[in-house]
Amino acid sequence: MTKQISLTFPNGARAIADLNLSNAPVTAQTIWDALETPVEVLAVHAAFAGPEIMTGLPESAQTFDPESIPVENQTCFPAAGDLLWYYQAPNQMKNMSEDLWEIGVFYGDGGRIFGPLGWTPCNIFASITEGLDEFAAACGNTRIDGAKTITIARVS
Template sequence: MTDMTRRAIRITEPRSELSVTAQLLPEKAPENAAFLWSYLAEPRVVAGIHAMWTGPEISCPIPTTHLKGEAFAQALPAENATLTPQPGDIVLSYVPPRMWGGNPHAIFDIGLFYGQGARLLFPIGWLAGSVVAQVLPEERDQFASACGIIRRNGACDVTFTRLES
């Protein structure tokens, strides 16, 4: 399928029973959606932890080992940008090399936003992220409930898988 308008991702985490579908938004965030789709050419397991600064978010920083040598691992523009993600938003945040504490690697983070009051305020300041996908409306209550369980349980492994319809 060459048209990304019907592409989605499945997000799962067994301990919390997280299991939701998020529709990609290529018409609003084309480069970010293309990055995520390329990254998920194979299912990926990414460590997730409840965010400390941004509010109701499970933060899933993509390991640099997943990106090394990958053509798609390039600087990403802010597209469909937000500083205040809404419940159900899947936000791809990009931090250039050396911007955060001198880290020599770029940071790519998949944020799972599940509640009201989120903000993209980090120790380095405000950083707009790209809303790259949204959890299906009918799954948002389950999404919020599962993310709340992750918050209470601590670190976990989140699996991201491509879906095509």
């Protein structure tokens, strides 16, 4: 059975993503479990990665040990529609004493996972299969209009 999650902007732009239980089974299942209750999170446009919005995973959904997620289905060059998982431990990067729980959504071609620490392979745990065009337009608007709250939820 395919497990899916939805990502929805306040303007109604909505994407459906299929979890990649074949190539990223632990990551996909862990994120699925963390989304037992839908989350509303602030999404910002990436500075280094190209066509990507990124969001943290709120404390209410931090129901697992992030360091227990293995390396799975990693790339530095995600495709349009790919969702990534990234965890950065406290003090991993200079002057960042807090940890970072990130879900990234690539909405266009030309994405690259490159940040202040250089190339950063990340687990690709899902891919958007429905609604990418409308969702991509809303993602692109965050670059100009600023951060937006999105809802991430399981699709039943």
